[in-house]
Amino acid sequence: MRRVLIGTAALLSAVFIVVPLVYIFVQAFSAGWGAYVANILDPNTLHAIWLTTLVAIIVVPVTIAFGIAASWLLSKFVFPGRGLLTTAIELPFSISPIIAGICYLLLYGRQGLLGGWLSQNDITILFALPGIIMVTMFVTTPFVVREVLPLMQAQGPDQEQAAVTLGAGGWQVFRRVTLPNIRWALLYGAVLCTARAVGEFGGVAIVSGSIRGKTNTLPLHVELLFNDLNVVGAFAASTVLTMIALVVLIVKTVLERRG
């Protein structure tokens, strides 16, 4: 029984997960190394890599800052509306990114609620970097809070209160008392957030306009190359995303073993 179950589990996982993963690299290199390098060095691909990196560089720190603020708020203070805030933070988990994209279009689009006001003030959000960043932030909202909040709740406010009683200021308490306690959970959340930010597709597909060489993130570029029937190019671009995913998994596994 034991052997049958382990065997079935391993076989199914190999077919279901490992082969699709390996196939990405097989296809990307199917036309040889030279073609692979040429595909990666294509200006539009390079731009997509840069844009996706830029989005992650902006989104991840903001999500971390929000995650710390929200966790501090929800774990150190009791106030009316706490439950409501917690629900609001979890909401993006239950809402498909494509729906998030549509929400953004209806709010910030030309015919959206704020569209008139935005164009009067010459503020561009949609089909540009701000829209891509904001919709990615929508999707990553719960990632850091979910790792940090349970830890801060379990630890309680006692240590921080002691530090305050001894005369420490707010930032000092955070840096010297809170941060050392939560740093691994924080890093863990940041790593998962990075993976999600880099791979976001549906929401970004709606708000970015997918303008080649301008607002085309790497996952969108993969689809664009695929639609161009440049399958090898699409797989080459995919290897960059796959490598990021694998690094994320390795870091995650290492962090889990520490925790």
Added chain:
Amino acid sequence: MSAAAAPSVRARRVLPGFRLTLGTTVLYLSVIVLIPIIALVLKGAGIGPGRFWDMVTAPRTLASFRITIVAAAIATTINAVYGLLMAWVLVRYEFPGKRLLDALMDIPFALPTAVAGLSLTALYSANGWFGALLDPLGLQVVYSLGGIVLAMSFTSIPFVVRAVQPVLEELDPAYEQAAATLGAGSWTTFRRVVFPAIMPAWLGGVSTSFARSLGEFGAVVFIAGNLPFQTEVASLLAYIRIEEYDYEGAAAIALVLMVLALVVLLASNIVQFRATRHGGRSL
């Protein structure tokens, strides 16, 4: 606020940063999450009930909902069984390669959905590794309902596994040994002793997996073929409506999808809460 809670509020307010963190949290949530959702709800409300009903019951839209729900149900059923098997094997047995197998379970979340969709499409198309095997048998996965199911189940693999694993770890094998001593077979033991204990967590994973599949887009668009009435899922139809500048049509579909997912998760939360207060966590 009750009288008993009042002193603790005062005691806790010793700590600084209440205003700063409250302001930051509320500002972020409003701008990034809540106001955009309100914009969708307002747009939907502005359509008016009669036209809204006509929009979501139009034949093409209804067909897309049917395809989405059927595919999500099949994908979730597959994951419900596969996830349970994986959780069981990873918790109860020791074997070489166990850590690797455990780490593999996170790949579908770490890998961008577009990449997963691309790879699955190539793999199962007629000249791909699996497609070349299945095609002579008359099994076409790509550009069919099967492809949608495949994409949906791949992207939601971790939900059930990661929900059941921690609960199974806490479950004392002594109960199963006791059942076995009393003469129960392994299937009876599983059905009567193990499953009731992990059911709430399993159900939580299953419903999250279903809710996620309802809105899956990235992986599906590659493999589905996207033919109206045949392989067009609801999230794609909403996307098409946006490209046609039919924002009301898109809003109507998006609202139905959003409410559907929230109802599924709410119902599962109620069932879980009634069963026990054990909650599973998944990515």
